[in-house]
Amino acid sequence: MTIDEIIDFVEGLDGTLVVRPEAGDGSPEISWGDAFFSYAPDGVVPQATQPFATIVTKNYPGDETSRLDRPGAFRVNAAVGRETFTDRTGHAPGEPAGYDPGATDVVIAHPVYGSAAWLAVVNPGPRTDAAVRQLLRHACDLARARYERRRRAG
Template sequence: MEIDEITEYIESLGGVLTLAPGPDSGFPEIAWGDKFFYYAPDGQIPTRTQPFATIVTKNYPDDTTSDLDRPDVFRLNINPGRDAFLTHLGYPPRNTADHPVDASKPDTWIPHPVYASAGWVAVVAPGDGTESTAKELLTRAHSRARSNYDRHAD
């Protein structure tokens, strides 16, 4: 899966605001080249929530275990919730320390290196082995974000 293909799929779910920071965006340079996906049918960045998915293209100071500074490598991060985390990784988010993984291995589901305790999952260099599950988890994360948006819109 390529970044543009993933972006197109996420945006096809509807009501998605995609932030793609760059030099003139006003966002910190560290975020340039990454993408952040929110459920925001009004086109405004939600103030009470995090994105439901992100694509990161480089290491961050507190997040280097996926070795994203390799050429043409990125990581898709998804917040499908704790139940989906358990279903797809086989253990609850609170038990990630008991299940060490190679966070740089391509096309393999891993707990998010920083946000696993919140139910985030991730995949480095998603490909054929993770594509169908990625779409399933993205759809679930989008649905959860939409429900959260609707609850707070009242």
């Protein structure tokens, strides 16, 4: 999967908003080239919530273990909830796991946000294409449910 294929897929999910920071838009330079996916049926970036998924194209401070400084490397990340996280990894969020955070085309616990039930895939390919799509759809569904709960409570 390419970054553009992932973005096209997420844009096809109902109510999603894709933000792609770039030079001159006021976003921090470190975020340029990345993508942030939110559930925002009104088309406005939500201020009170985090994105439900992201694509990062470089190492961030404190998040170097995926080795995104390799040519062409990127990582797709999704907030999938505790149950899906445990089903996919075989352990609860925050529990130690013996995996290589830089391995490609493998679903892993996010190297920094795994304890918050985020999963990640570095350079998704044939082995993880279907899983990435399923995880992104699920993360969007969870974000939609949170949005609806807040709106009803509102």
